[in-house]
Structures are given as C-alpha cells and as structure tokens.
C-alpha cells in the first residue's frame with residue numbers, strides 16, 4: 040500500500056551530454072553555495088557559535104534535570120523508581136538505601152537514592168520523569184547540558200543533579216498551578 044507521494048521512481052535512462060560532463064550540476068551547486076555565502080556576509084550567519092554563544096530559550100524549555108531539596112534542605116527523592124519506569128529512553132538508574140537516624144537532616148523520607156544517574160545521551164527531555172514523580176523531587180530546568188568530549192561524562196550523578204543547598208534552582212516558572220500546590 041502506498042503511504043505517501045514522496046517516493047520517486049528510479050529510471051535507468053541514458054544520461055544526456057550535460058549530465059555526463061557534470062559541469063552544469065557543479066555550477067548549479069556552486070551558485071547555491073555562493074548565494075548562501077553572500078547572504079551570510081550581508082545578514083550575518085544564521086547559526087550560533089555554541090557553546091560560546093547560546094540561542095535564547097523560553098522559561099518552559101526542558102533542559103538539564105534537577106533533583107530538588109525541601110525547605111529544610113533535605114533531598115526529596117525517595118528512590119521509588121517511578122521516574123525510571125516512566126522514562127521511555129531508559130535513561131534513569133538508581134540505587135535505593137535506608138536512611139539512618141543520623142541522616143534525618145539529609146533525606147526527607149526513610150528511603151533515599153544513594154546513587155541516582157541520568158544518561159544525558161539517552162535522554163530525550165520529554166519530561167515524563169517529572170510527571171511521574173510523586174515527591175516533586177525531579178524537574179527539568181531551562182539549563183543546557185554541558186558540552187563534553189567523552190561519552191562517560193554525559194552520565195550525570197547526584198553531584199550534578201541534586202541542587203546545592205545555597206544555590207537553589209527556581210523551577211516555579213515551569214510549574215503549573217496544580218504542581219505548585221502539590222509541593223509541600
């Protein structure tokens with residue numbers, strides 16, 4: 040069954056003289072290159088020299104995740120695994136641990152994630168982890184993932200994901216009223 044009209048029928052017809060010497064096609068290609076070169080000189084390049092220059096983003100941009108702390112600075116994540124189950128790219132892995140009495144000031148719930156990792160090369164920034172989290176612990180932010188030169192560096196652990204106590208990350212601009220009310 041034909042699904043679209045985009046397919047082209049390939050023909051084995053003899054090439055014309057112009058096609059055989061390739062020159063018309065070469066000049067046509069050079070013309071297109073020249074047209075873009077002139078436009079870039081006149082109007083400036085349409086590209087951004089990332090990462091030195093970043094394209095402006097909206098506040099609802101879905102970028103690098105943050106694992107939130109509560110108002111007392113304790114990690115919200117309880118290592119329930121719902122975000123990992125919801126993730127269509129299977130980018131999230133974690134190891135759960137039990138909180139001790141001495142750790143009550145560090146972790147909000149009795150169970151916490153001793154290891155929490157997101158593979159940023161797998162992530163498609165869909166936001167399903169954020170939707171699935173019952174503890175309002177994970178959010179996507181308007182930050183871009185850093186440029187790295189090796190694949191291993193794209194696996195972000197808690198050192199990069201958990202927000203710093205003194206450098207909280209405001210995600211309220213990305214939240215709906217329903218979500219804001221759910222954060223307790």
Ligand code: SF4
Pocket residue numbers: 122125126127128129130131157161162163164165166167168169179
């Ligand atoms: S944003 Fe989507 S793909 Fe990325 S970790 Fe969350 S659920 Fe997975």
Ligand code: SF4
Pocket residue numbers: 115116117118119120121122123133171172173174175176177
């Ligand atoms: S981030 Fe949320 S959904 Fe994921 S393990 Fe932690 S509490 Fe569960």
